[in-house]
Amino acid sequence: MKKKEIIQIYQILNKTFRDITLTFAGIALENNFKDEIITDFSNCLEDIYYQTLNKIEKLTKKTSYFEFNTKEYLHPHPAIRELLKIFNLKPEDGS
Numbered sequence: 001m002k003k004k005e006i007i008q009i010y011q012i013l014n015k016t017f018r019d020i021t022l023t024f025a026g027i028a029l030e031n032n033f034k035d036e037i038i039t040d041f042s043n044c045l046e047d048i049y050y051q052t053l054n055k056i057e058k059l060t061k062k063t064s065y066f067e068f069n070t071k072e073y074l075h076p077h078p079a080i081r082e083l084l085k086i087f088n089l090k091p092e093d094g095s
Helices: 003-030 035-060 078-086
Strands: 064-066 089-091
Touching: 003 035, 003 078, 035 078
Parallel strands: none
Antiparallel strands: 064 089
């Protein structure tokens, strides 16, 4: 698999999980979800993300690395904020 294709896979993965996170955050805000529900959801989604990432790494034979997204334009629940930082994995360069 070409490097460009692998990068696109990670971009799709990260965008999808960010979109899920932001959608949930909006629903949680509109419905006044309790903190524990938001935290539980965030922990579950993070686990699913890592499971998906492991599957991608096995397929591409590339490990990923973190480049935390520290830009904050929103001020969501702390658990949501942490998820948004995490969903920024990239494949290793392999050089």
